[in-house]
Amino acid sequence: MTSKERQMKGKKGQITGKEWPLYEVFIRSKNGLAHKHVGSVHATDSTTALEAARDVYTRRQEGISLWVVPSREITASDPEDEGMLFEPAKDKIYRHPTFYKIPKDVEYM
Numbered sequence: 001m002t003s004k005e006r007q008m009k010g011k012k013g014q015i016t017g018k019e020w021p022l023y024e025v026f027i028r029s030k031n032g033l034a035h036k037h038v039g040s041v042h043a044t045d046s047t048t049a050l051e052a053a054r055d056v057y058t059r060r061q062e063g064i065s066l067w068v069v070p071s072r073e074i075t076a077s078d079p080e081d082e083g084m085l086f087e088p089a090k091d092k093i094y095r096h097p098t099f100y101k102i103p104k105d106v107e108y109m
Helices: 005-007 048-055 079-091
Strands: 021-026 036-042 065-070
Touching: 021 048, 036 048, 048 065
Parallel strands: none
Antiparallel strands: 021 036, 021 065
């Protein structure tokens, strides 16, 4: 066994750095705003991922809330399937209330 193989194998029962799961990191910068994806971290578990995300992505106190999600748990659509996924919504104009008049008293909508 080479030294590299020994290093990757680690101690019995331990997860080495090469095997750590990947977690996606999301930060909410202010109350009322949505969480935004900011990057990824490798960690042995979700608690360690949260601590690593805090250390890496909030060094300047950029956020008030962190989410870490195992990458393997995220299911994403394929951009090539855009038509199949989003075309049916275009014929439902009631979902886009652009024809309503907004009262003058309402500043932000």
